[in-house]
Amino acid sequence: MASSITYLTTTIDGARGLKPYKRKLTRRLSDLRGYFLNKGLVEEILSKGENPIIYEVYEIPQEPTDGLLSIGCTVIYPGKVGDEYYFTKGHFHTKESASEVYIGVEGEGIILMQNKEGETAYSRIEPNVIVYIPPGVAHRTINVGSGKLVFLAVYPSDAGHDYGSIEKLGFAKLVVERDGKPEVVDNPNYVKAS
Amino acid sequence: MASSITYLTTTIDGARGLKPYKRKLTRRLSDLRGYFLNKGLVEEILSKGENPIIYEVYEIPQEPTDGLLSIGCTVIYPGKVGDEYYFTKGHFHTKESASEVYIGVEGEGIILMQNKEGETAYSRIEPNVIVYIPPGVAHRTINVGSGKLVFLAVYPSDAGHDYGSIEKLGFAKLVVERDGKPEVVDNPNYVKAS
Numbered sequence: 001m002a003s004s005i006t007y008l009t010t011t012i013d014g015a016r017g018l019k020p021y022k023r024k025l026t027r028r029l030s031d032l033r034g035y036f037l038n039k040g041l042v043e044e045i046l047s048k049g050e051n052p053i054i055y056e057v058y059e060i061p062q063e064p065t066d067g068l069l070s071i072g073c074t075v076i077y078p079g080k081v082g083d084e085y086y087f088t089k090g091h092f093h094t095k096e097s098a099s100e101v102y103i104g105v106e107g108e109g110i111i112l113m114q115n116k117e118g119e120t121a122y123s124r125i126e127p128n129v130i131v132y133i134p135p136g137v138a139h140r141t142i143n144v145g146s147g148k149l150v151f152l153a154v155y156p157s158d159a160g161h162d163y164g165s166i167e168k169l170g171f172a173k174l175v176v177e178r179d180g181k182p183e184v185v186d187n188p189n190y191v192k193a194s
Numbered sequence: 195m196a197s198s199i200t201y202l203t204t205t206i207d208g209a210r211g212l213k214p215y216k217r218k219l220t221r222r223l224s225d226l227r228g229y230f231l232n233k234g235l236v237e238e239i240l241s242k243g244e245n246p247i248i249y250e251v252y253e254i255p256q257e258p259t260d261g262l263l264s265i266g267c268t269v270i271y272p273g274k275v276g277d278e279y280y281f282t283k284g285h286f287h288t289k290e291s292a293s294e295v296y297i298g299v300e301g302e303g304i305i306l307m308q309n310k311e312g313e314t315a316y317s318r319i320e321p322n323v324i325v326y327i328p329p330g331v332a333h334r335t336i337n338v339g340s341g342k343l344v345f346l347a348v349y350p351s352d353a354g355h356d357y358g359s360i361e362k363l364g365f366a367k368l369v370v371e372r373d374g375k376p377e378v379v380d381n382p383n384y385v386k387a388s
Contacts, residue, residue: 005307005315008326012297018324060326066260067291067329067350097261101348103206103297113199121199130212130346132202132254135261152324154295154348156261 010060010071012105015148017058017073025057027089029081034167035089036081037174037189045081053077054086062157072153076109076143083176090140090171092116094160097135103152104129108145110175110182113137118192120172122184125151138166142175144182204254204265206299209342211252211267219251221283223275228361229283230275231368231383239275247271248280256351266347270303270337277370284334284365286310288354291329297346298323302339304369304376307331312386314366316378319345332360336369338376 013019028051029042036042045052055076062068079086090112093100102111102125109125115137123131125141133139143149172190175182207213222245223236230236239246249270256262273280284306287294296305296319303319309331317325319335327333337343366384369376 003309003313003315004311005309005313005331006328007307007315007317007331008328009317010324010326012322012324062293062326065291067289067353068293069263069295069326069348069350071295071324071326095261097259099256099261099263101263101265103346113201115197115199117198119197119199121197121201123201123203128206130204130206130265132204132256132263132265134200134202137199137201152297154263156263156350159261 008060012073012152014106015075015150017056017075018060021058021060023059023061025059027054028052029054032089036084037187038082038084041082052079055088064158064160066158068157069154070157074141074151074153076141076149078143078146078148080177085142085144085175085177085182087140087142087175089163090138090166092138092162092165093135094162095156095158098156098159099135100133100139100153100155100159102131102133105150105152107143107147107149109149109151110142110144110184112140112142112171112173112175114171118172122173140171144175202254206267206346208300209269209344211250211269212254215252215254217253217255219253221248222246223248226283230278231381232276232278235276246273249282258352258354260352262351263348264351268335268345268347270335270343272337272340272342274371279336279338279369279371279376281334281336281369283357284332284360286332286356286359287329288356289350289352292350292353293329294327294333294347294349294353296325296327299344299346301337301341301343303343303345304336304338304378306334306336306365306367306369308365312366316367334365338369
């Protein structure tokens with residue numbers, strides 16, 4: 001249909017993310033060096049020549065302009081480093097007023113949230129569950145299931161991603177397996193920002 | 195969990211919309227008086243005391259602030275007025291830069307899009323299909339299936355809704371049943387904005 005209306009469509013293709021997509025990000029264990037509690041174990045795995053994919057993000061980004069929305073579909077692989085489940089790096093938005101909406105597609109996960117004061121909250125994410133993440137809150141998603149965790153994200157295209165703060169400070173909570181079940185526990189290495 | 199992080203969660207409950215939701219909008223045939231091509235037939239139905247629900251919107255709105263996102267789940271009932279399928283009123287956003295993301299949940303539909311110059315485009319919407327509606331484009335959704343059409347919408351909370359322009363001008367296209375199938379045809383009553 002001849003028209004200057006530049007709409008876009010894509011399809012949620014389960015654990016294969018979006019089809020089509022514009023950009024794909026793959027994060028392997030080596031990209032998350034320093035993020036897991038058991039750093040020695042991470043180095044041991046990597047030294048054996050193993051470097052598993054932890055997660056992939058299929059994106060349809062828009063120019064960073066007020067009012068535009070970007071779409072992402074994240075696929076977190078099942079797995080653990082020791083008893084700590086695989087997770088995304090987690091980030092604050094650079095634009096302080098930017099919120100985000102997550103929509104669960106497949107699998108079972110937990111979204112960890114943490115504000116600048118170090119206060120935390122968490123929510124489950126699973127098929128048909130929608131989570132609204134308010135502004136000023138860093139968010140990390142953890143796959144606590146036995147299959148891939150797939151969820152959609154819609155966010156202002158000018159939100160921006162600040163990974164540095166979380167890389168430096170970490171999250172105050174960890175999600176680990178205890179007696180075969182996920183549990184949110186304190187991160188012994190976390191030092192509250194002062 | 196004690197925390198000042200005001201995240202929200204809700205669940206997509208199929209044709210029952212969102213659970214929980216903050217606001218529910220119900221549009222009956224009498225609310226869409228003047229929108230269907232066959233106005234005489236609309237009046238005839240209403241004069242019999244019938245006033246069917248055409249669609250419902252379950253919303254989790256946020257304050258109209260830059261960066262915040264509102265969530266809506268629209269349920270369009272199956273049905274036709276003559277050969278014209280049930281549809282939403284359709285609107286432009288008041289904020290010209292505001293885009294919107296639609297995600298199909300249940301049923302089969304068509305999204306009609308139209309810019310200020312009267313150019314049109316359309317896209318199917320069905321489960322797992324995501325449609326990105328760019329800024330400056332009015333959008334109406336039509337249920338062309340035999341069951342309810344359910345879709346999610348995520349949009350900037352300060353997008354604003356301009357229903358008046360479409361109420362006055364209408365869409366240049368209609369979606370009607372022809373030989374048991376949906377077809378997008380010209381609206382004989384449409385007068386191009388000059």
